[in-house]
Amino acid sequence: MPAAHSKPGGSAIRDVVLAVHGGAGSVPRGSISDERELAYHEGLTAALRAGQRVLDGGGSSLDVVEAAVRELEDHPNFNAGRGAAFNADAGHELDASIMNGRDLSAGAVAGVRHVRNPISLARLVMERSDHVLLAGDGAEAFALRHGVPYSTQDYFFTQRRWDALLAAKKPEAPRSRGGGTVGAVAVDRSGDMAAATSTGGMTNMLAGRIGDSPVIGAGTYADNRTVAVSCTGTGEVFLRGVAAYDIAALMAYTGAPVDHAAGTVILEKIPGLGALGGAIALDPDGALSTPHSSEGLVNGYLTRDGKIVTRVYDDETPAAG
Incomplete structure (x- = not known):
């Protein structure tokens, strides 16, 4: 007799082929300018369109998530690549990972400082090395050996992130709780799945800190x-x-559907360990769950019929949906 699943999780969104997120966190209505709201929607849409072009061309899910995350890394409003946070030493350290659901192959990089698109370097690690995770100077050397362009740290400077660092260094500043990450999940015409995540870390984090994104x-x-x-x-x-x-x-x-499984972990287990966050979780049939214990989750998705939806504000994505 199959197990009953009536705990966390809402109704999953159906017929999704690609979903992206721009990080967990609160974006209440009226809290950002019209220009920044538009920038969020444009960034998410650009990522989804990039993945859609790959899918329409018969590309693999791995190609799709890499293309989508590259777009988000290139956008200064998201904490990855171009818009990376400053660490405590006023530098940038970037992490990323990518995984192929067909054979469970994976690649990741951590603590890279001179690579504009860490997600593509993570894929190179997966496909052109015997390893899964390279970090720091070793990852940088690997990048140079494989022709990845070198970028100086000033490429990653944005005024908003600099202001956030200065605010975080004030004695009365609250401790940073994280949340700045981008990611993508996809299923292609062959039924192969892939996932990718990239981050610029936490504002004012210790140099050398590595979170979950490249793991x-x-x-x-x-x-x-x-x-x-x-x-x-x-x-x-x-x-x-x-x-x-x-x-x-x-x-x-347990045979749990995606909404129940993702909801259990994100709405029960993670808060039980003392933290908040979210996830995008896509099953092979195109059911998408976007649970978050944080107040919001910036995200968007593409359906099989070409419909694109982008969601920025807290009230646009139910916590269990």
Whole structure:
């Protein structure tokens, strides 16, 4: 007799082929300018369109998520690539990971400082090395050996992130809780799934800090049998909770639908460990769950019939939906 699943999770969105997120966090209506709202929608739409072009051309889900995340990395409003946060030493350290659900191959980089699109470097690690995760100087050297253009740190400067660092260094400033990440999940015409995540880290984090985004099973996971997941939130807790893999495991071992599995991890387990965050989780049939214990989750999705939806404000994405 199959297990009953009546706990967390709402109605999943159906017939989705690609979903993206721009990080967990609160964006109440009226809290940002019209220009910034438009920039968020434009950035999410550009990412979805980039993935759509790959899908329409017969590309793989791996190509799709890389293309979508590259667009988000190039956009200064998102905390990845171009818009990366400043660490405590006023530098930028970027992390990313990508995973192929067909054969569970994966690649990741952590603490890179001179690569504009870490997600593409993560894919190079997967396809052109014997390793899964390269970090720091080793990842930078690998990038140069494979022709990845070198970028100086000033490429990543944005005034908004600089102002955030200065505010975070004030004695009365609250402790940063994370949340700035981008990601994508997709399923292609062959039924192959992929997931990708990229981040600029946390404002005022210690140099050398690594969160969940480049760790397979914590911030990113994909398996054709179950789900493709990209997480966002307080990386230390998503690491401890092995959040992305836990969603897949619940589906594999209990038969839970994607909305229940993702909801259980994001709405119960992660808050129980003392943190907030969200995820986008897509199953092989195109059911998408976007649970978040944070007040909001910036996200968007593309359906099989070409419909694009982008959601920025808190009230646009139900916590369990």
